[in-house]
Amino acid sequence: MIEPMTHLTEDERQAAADGTLPADRRALVDAHLAACDECAADVARIAEFMKRTRESTASAPAGAPSLDELWSPIRARIEATKVVALDTAGPSTSTRPFLWLVAAGVAAALVLTTFALRARPRDSQTSVATQVEADSTMLRAVADSTRAYEAEAQILLDRLEIQRATMRPEAKAAIDRNLRTVDVAIAELKDAIARDPRNPALRQLLATSYRQKVELLKRANAG
Amino acid sequence: MNAGAPGSVRIGTAELSSAAIADAVRRARQGDVDAFEIVYRAHAARIYALCRRMTGDDLQARDLVQDVFVRAWERLTTFREQSAFSTWLHRLGVNVVLEHLRSRKREDSRHTDANEWLAVPGSPAARLDTRMDLDKALARLPAGARTVFLLHDIEGYSHDEIAQMTGIAPGTARAQLWRARRALMGMLDA
Numbered sequence: 001m002i003e004p005m006t007h008l009t010e011d012e013r014q015a016a017a018d019g020t021l022p023a024d025r026r027a028l029v030d031a032h033l034a035a036c037d038e039c040a041a042d043v044a045r046i047a048e049f050m051k052r053t054r055e056s057t058a059s060a061p062a063g064a065p066s067l068d069e070l071w072s073p074i075r076a077r078i079e080a081t082k083v084v085a086l087d088t089a090g091p092s093t094s095t096r097p098f099l100w101l102v103a104a105g106v107a108a109a110l111v112l113t114t115f116a117l118r119a120r121p122r123d124s125q126t127s128v129a130t131q132v133e134a135d136s137t138m139l140r141a142v143a144d145s146t147r148a149y150e151a152e153a154q155i156l157l158d159r160l161e162i163q164r165a166t167m168r169p170e171a172k173a174a175i176d177r178n179l180r181t182v183d184v185a186i187a188e189l190k191d192a193i194a195r196d197p198r199n200p201a202l203r204q205l206l207a208t209s210y211r212q213k214v215e216l217l218k219r220a221n222a223g
Numbered sequence: 224m225n226a227g228a229p230g231s232v233r234i235g236t237a238e239l240s241s242a243a244i245a246d247a248v249r250r251a252r253q254g255d256v257d258a259f260e261i262v263y264r265a266h267a268a269r270i271y272a273l274c275r276r277m278t279g280d281d282l283q284a285r286d287l288v289q290d291v292f293v294r295a296w297e298r299l300t301t302f303r304e305q306s307a308f309s310t311w312l313h314r315l316g317v318n319v320v321l322e323h324l325r326s327r328k329r330e331d332s333r334h335t336d337a338n339e340w341l342a343v344p345g346s347p348a349a350r351l352d353t354r355m356d357l358d359k360a361l362a363r364l365p366a367g368a369r370t371v372f373l374l375h376d377i378e379g380y381s382h383d384e385i386a387q388m389t390g391i392a393p394g395t396a397r398a399q400l401w402r403a404r405r406a407l408m409g410m411l412d413a
Contacts, residue, residue: 014401018376049408050376056357057276057377067267070288071260077293078256 008032008039017046076200079207080145139197142206146190149210156217163221175220182213239265248308252299259299263292266309270316276373277320279362287323291316317378321388324366360410364403371396372403 008016008029015021016029033040164172189206196202239247244265250258270291274284295312302311361369370389374380375396382400386393 010401011397014397014404020382045408046404049404049411053357053376053407057272067271067285067288068264070267070285071263074263074289074292074296075256075260077289078259078296 007036008043013039013043014046016043018050076203079204080141080148136197139194142193142197142203145207146210149207149214153210153213153217156214156221159221160217175216178216179213182209182216185209186213245308248299248302249304251296252302259292259296262295262308266312267292269309270312273313273316273373273378274320276358276361276377277317277324277370279358279364279366279369283323287316287320290323291319294319313378317374317388321370324370327366357407357411360407363410364406367391368399368403368406371399372407375400376404 012021012025012029015025016033021029033043160175167175186206186209189202189209193199193202193206239261244261247258247261247265251262267288271284271288274287274291275281278284278287291312295315298315302308361373364372367389371385371391374385374388375382380388382393382396385391385396389396391399
């Protein structure tokens with residue numbers, strides 16, 4: 001039994017205010033609150049504060065900024081680790097049409113690389129120190145995403161090595177030729193990014209080339 | 224948990240219904256990044272609010288919003304449509320922020336709750352002249368107390384759930400909550 005002049009503990013007041021009092025304590029605490037104005041006023045004050053808090057947090061925080069600009073980096077991070085889904089119709093009986101598509105894609109990437117390198121103006125107003133810092137950050141991000149693709153490509157290359165013994169010579173030659181083409185494109189893009197790390201078109205092209213390489217290897221393994 | 228699904232959301236000039244957003248979630252689960260952008264625009268403000276309140280810092284919150292949505296993309300296949308997507312995303316957001324706070328705490332082991340409380344204005348002399356809004360007041364709480372307060376009083380988690388999520392004892396969570404409420408009431412002159 002809680003005596004009227006023995007005030008409720010902090011634990012009891014807070015739990016009475018937020019309704020988390022254990023059932024076996026509720027009646028005693030209610031009886032005390034009915035008799036003690038001081039405790040009743042404190043519990044009411046806490047409850048009122050909680051009510052106001054819930055009301056004020058029902059909406060976004062005051063001065064919430066526009067979040068539109070965050071979508072681009074999110075998308076870039078998603079794309080950097082995303083592998084293009086394979087055709088759900090299953091492996092094709094011939095790799096030739098796909099290989100031509102890869103070759104065409106890589107050729108387009110090379111043309112676009114040249115264009116991207118020429119088109120991007122340098123901002124002469126930006127300080128050298130800021131540029132160096134931004135460039136290193138970007139290079140680290142590119143290296144991180146590159147590692148993921150290269151690890152996946154290596155697994156597929158190892159699998160392909162086992163299959164090579166049973167492949168037709170012309171199929172092997174076609175795969176090797178296209179792998180070389182993709183690898184040349186990747187090497188050139190890496191070189192271009194090292195010189196111009198903040199060029200988003202180059203980074204996108206590198207990701208595309210890696211995806212093409214992974215897809216080419218998957219098809220080769222399936223075919 | 225009181226994270227309800229938004230009824231509709233304005234994206235650009237278009238007003239999207241819950242059904243359209245649910246459809247975008249389904250397409251995003253199949254790998255459609257454009258659909259995921261719709262999901263992002265529908266939920267970004269709520270996730271930012273969560274991150275902002277839990278960290279008390281705009282820049283950290285913006286970084287965490289990115290982490291939450293990248294994580295959501297990676298885990299989309301684990302989302303079961305029997306539950307509300309907003310609830311699933313919100314829970315994922317809480318976990319991402321808690322991981323961030325834990326790593327921050329490890330990095331800055333000099334800060335204990337005891338000395339963090341010393342910096343919290345609680346006495347009348349330290350009380351701010353003008354009425355602070357809740358977000359500013361929250362930002363001045365020690366990270367542990369802010370987390371417990373937000374998870375319990377704003378997000379609706381129980382003490383046992385909070386103990387499980389944060390790795391602290393339920394009794395400690397309760398004590399942190401009582402202290403956080405009193406400090407906020409002091410700062411907000413409530």
